Each structure stands twice: as C-alpha cells, then as structure tokens.
Amino acid sequence: MVWTVPASVDEVAEGLAAHDYIADEGLATSVFLTLALRRPLLLEGEAGVGKTEIAKVLAQWLGARLIRLQCYDGIDSSQAVYEWDYARQLLHLRALEAAKRDIDEDELYDRRFLIRRPLLSAIDHADDVPPVLLIDEIDRADDEFEAFLLEILADNSITIPEFGTVQADVPPIVILTSNRTRDVHDALKRRCLYHWIDHPDFDRELAIVKLRAPQVGDVLSRDIAATVMQLRDLSLYKPPGVAETIDWARSVAALGRTRLDEAAVVATLGTVVKYREDQAKVYETGIESLLRSAIERAS
Numbered sequence: 001m002v003w004t005v006p007a008s009v010d011e012v013a014e015g016l017a018a019h020d021y022i023a024d025e026g027l028a029t030s031v032f033l034t035l036a037l038r039r040p041l042l043l044e045g046e047a048g049v050g051k052t053e054i055a056k057v058l059a060q061w062l063g064a065r066l067i068r069l070q071c072y073d074g075i076d077s078s079q080a081v082y083e084w085d086y087a088r089q090l091l092h093l094r095a096l097e098a099a100k101r102d103i104d105e106d107e108l109y110d111r112r113f114l115i116r117r118p119l120l121s122a123i124d125h126a127d128d129v130p131p132v133l134l135i136d137e138i139d140r141a142d143d144e145f146e147a148f149l150l151e152i153l154a155d156n157s158i159t160i161p162e163f164g165t166v167q168a169d170v171p172p173i174v175i176l177t178s179n180r181t182r183d184v185h186d187a188l189k190r191r192c193l194y195h196w197i198d199h200p201d202f203d204r205e206l207a208i209v210k211l212r213a214p215q216v217g218d219v220l221s222r223d224i225a226a227t228v229m230q231l232r233d234l235s236l237y238k239p240p241g242v243a244e245t246i247d248w249a250r251s252v253a254a255l256g257r258t259r260l261d262e263a264a265v266v267a268t269l270g271t272v273v274k275y276r277e278d279q280a281k282v283y284e285t286g287i288e289s290l291l292r293s294a295i296e297r298a299s
Contacts, residue, residue: 003062003129005035020211021050021057022204030195031058040153040174042138042189045197048241051177055134064173065131069118071141077148081119081158089113109162122172123158132173138188139178146188153191202229202297205245212246216253223260223291224249226298228272230290236278248272260294262287 006012012035013028023031031054034041043051059066069080077083089108096102116124122133138146152158156168176192178184200208206225209216216224224245232239240248251271257264265287273279282290 006032008032015061016054016057019057019060021053022200022207022211023054024200024204027054027195027197030193034175034193035173037193038171040176040192042176042178042184042192042194043197044178044180044184044194046199046239046241047179048243049197049199050242051197052134052136055132055136055175055177058173058175059132062129062132062173064129065125065127066134067118067122067131067172068134068136071135071137071139071145073140073142075141075145077117079117080145080148081117082160083115083117084109084162085113085115111163114160114163119152120158120166122174123152123156123168124166125168125170125172127170130170130172132175135174135176137179138176139181139184143185146185150187150191153188199232199239200242202226205229205242208242209246209249213249213253216249217258220253220258220260221249222298223294224252226294227260227265227291229297230294231273231282234278234281234285236273236281237275238273238278240272244272244274260291262291265291 006015009025009029009032012032013023013025016023016028016031030041030043033039043054045051055068056066058064092108092113114120118133122131125131135149138149153174156171157165159165174192176188199205202225205228206221209221209225210218213221228240228245228248248268248271251268252260252264255264255267269279269282273282
C-alpha cells in the first residue's frame, strides 16, 4: 500500500467525518497542512474538546498505527524513547561465557536488545503508512523532556549513545496536545504547526451528539446541546467538554426521557458537571432559569 497525502482540505474533513469526527474548517486545514508539509501539529484547548480524539480518528482514517505517549510529571527517556533489555543482555553474556567465546562489548548494544518505547517505535518503523504519533498532554511533562523532544521533532531522528542515530525513513505523523496547564516553550512551538480547538458552537455540538449518540431523540439532543452552551457561559472551574455532552445525552436518554427538564438535570448533573463547586454554581444560578435560556437558544 502506497500512502498518499489527501488532495484537499475538504477530503480531510470528509475522511474525519466518515469516522465520526466533525472538524471545522480551521482544524481540517491544520490537519491537511500537517499531512502535506510533514510537520508536527500542536493542538491546544480546554480538556474534552477533542484534541486526543483527532489523532485516534486520523489513524483510523489513514489505516495507520496509532502510537500514544501519555506525558506526566517526571517522564524520561526510558519511558518515552528506549531502554536496554538488561535481562537479555545478561543472558547473552552468560551464554558467551559458557561457550568460552570472547566478549565484544559492542555486541551487547545490538538492536535486538533495544526495548522500543513510543518515540523510538514511531521513528524506527517499517509501516507502509507512517504511524500517527500522539504525544498527549505535553504540558504535563517538565522542561527537560520538552527540550529532549526538539531533536526528534526537528530531524525525525533519535540519538542513542551506545548505538548511534536512528533516522526515520518516512517521518511519523505527529500530533501533540496541551491543556495549557503551563505554557509550552517557543522552541517547541516553532517546530510545529499550531491550532487552538475551542468548544464547538451549538450547531456543531448538536451534530456531534446526533452522530455519537444516535439513540437520543432530536428534541432531547437539542435540549442537551443548548443547555451545555449555557453551562459553559457560567465560567465554571471545569466547563463540560464534548465527551461530557455525549455522556449526558446518553444518560438522560437511558432514563427514558425525551426532554430535558429540571428533574432530569438534578438526577444526572454529575454526568456533565464534575466539581462540587461547579455544581453549587449551577444550583445557585437556578436550573429552571438555565433551561429557559437553553430553550431560547435552541429555538
């Protein structure tokens, strides 16, 4: 199979939509340019707006392998890039000693003793279609790890001191995500294309609910999408993302409701608003008032 770059932004949007991801023109354009220019794409936005999902769907659409690196505080090269299989190296040494063969130190650092972690797997691949490398929540990693990524993103290569430099024949498709718990450094941003994913507007959120939760009726879908819009206007500590919208729609429908009323909101609020302080703000605002505004918005 020969991998080819999509011909247009519209083809990207249609390909993502075929796998249940509705992208606006800005995001579809960013993905297209990432594929056409072979540049990493840094996606920032609130949690739950679909940053991680875009990498998953992109891999499904292209028929590519998804390689995910989940970042966290303290991550280092042994978890992200590679480590040596010391147990196998030791067994190899013992086998050489038993056979009374000379021990060549370089032989211990052969490719067969490498344990490939996500970054090395993405660079050193033999796939017909380049893998999609998802570096998820880069803002959770520290500055040192972010600096370590620069070589990989700039040159599509990884230097292993005992082994040498591994260069990608075909660069992976790289998607980085950030929730902006801290600012990503300029040096990393310069190596990436950039797109901010915002919460969808009412029409797109409604379309997403209908696509991801087809068992939910049209009227309830509109109620849910409009009410989520109102919740986001309350300046909550953690505004609901698209994933929460879909969960909420499914939850209310599972209770046999066809409309979103005050009783349904009270019963299922924990599905969409997941901080006690935020729930208190919702009750303080008044659920009846919230629903009234939502109905006006949806009409």
